């Protein structure tokens with residue numbers, strides 16, 4: 001029986017992130033971009049040996065395969081966007097919860113140092129991509145990935161992510177990616193979600 005990939009329900013109302021991320025941006029980003037990746041993947045895997053696999057299995061099976069680039073890109077973008085929505089929360093930002101804060105201070109010195117690395121990764125990713133807080137061999141790190149790429153294919157465990165594709169911010173911030181990134185980290189970032197993802 002083939003597995004139908006579905007667009008997950010947003011964890012907040014479409015105007016809940018306003019004014020940092022407007023309802024207009026969310027309507028396109030979630031309702032058009034994220035949905036299109038789901039529709040594309042369902043079309044691409046139908047009738048192939050990947051049709052029965054879960055989303056995570058499709059990502060693992062298509063990663064690095066020259067003949068499966070389209071499948072990988074759409075599958076990874078579904079996963080990345082779901083992870084991004086969960087990395088945001090209407091009353092986010094502020095101080096991380098105690099267990100995460102302790103690990104951040106151990107690996108970055110200060111919470112501010114971690115935030116600065118996230119801003120640097122998000123603003124220096126050339127073109128489309130993602131800025132991540134990950135756990136790598138027990139240590140927290142900030143990494144960036146291009147296009148649809150996911151840290152899990154490199155053996156790293158994602159804790160949270162910021163989307164830096166232009167479609168994530170252009171309607172609200174135009175070219176000012178740094179303003180979108182700073183506002184998102186200061187007001188929306190869901191440290192509690194990151195803590196739950198600690199291995």
Ligand code: MN
Pocket residue numbers: 029033081163165167168
């Ligand atoms: Mn996006």
